[in-house]
Amino acid sequence: MRSKKSLFSYLLYLFVCLTVFSGCGESEEEFLLTEENVAAESEQEEAEEESESKSQDESGIVQNIQICVDLCGAVANPGVYFLEEGSRLYEAVEMAGGYTPEAALGVLNQAQVLTDGQQIRVLTQEELQSQPELVGQTESAGSEQPGESDGKVNINTADAQTLMTLNGIGESRAQAILTYREENGLFQSVEQIKEVSGIGDGIFSRIKDEIVIE
Secondary structure (H helix, E strand, O other): OHHHHHHHHHHHHHHHHHHHHHHHHHHHHHHHHHHHHHHHHHHHHHHHHHHHHHHHHHHHHHHOOEEEEEEEEOEOOOEEEEEEOOOEHHHHHHHOOOEOOOEOHHHOOOOOEOOOOOEEEEOEHHHHHHOHHHHHHHOOOOOOOOOEEOOEEEOOOOOHHHHOOOOOOOHHHHHHHHHHHHHHOOOOOHHHHHHOOOOOHHHHHHHOOOEEOO
16 A cells, blocks of 8 residues: 555656646747747848848939039139039029129029029129120020920920929939820820929929920
């Protein structure tokens, strides 16, 4: 009888030990799995952040296209200046230190959108009175560009260079306008330009007052 009790006690003890160790094993396995999951999630988050950062950098490169303009005449520091695409005359003048006191501001369009390679001459009051034929040079070194009408751009006749004078229209969008015109004919309204790839409501709101169709 005593022997049977001892055997029973031993078996009971063995069963308890096996149960405890089995539970510990499962906990340890769960802990290891949890660690692996955390590590995997961390690696995935780092990869996503790196991808997002790279995308933002690439986007920044696209958006920060620069143009080069030659500003001369009645400004504090005449010279060549680099600005972001879509910049206007007043911004170039600010970089040049502003106008001189004798500048003929009345004939300037300070909101003019600048283009790459453009030369702008700011006349003095004396030059304006003695050589009125120079007035056209206050905005551009050349003659009126194809497609320009009363200071606005005719989107039915303008070439790529003229289209690029519009705010927000770079080389790719200008080419898209020309392609659309070739494939679909002349624009029937200024609003129709929104059908061109890359030109939505945002771009249209910036150029609608600068464009005409005839």
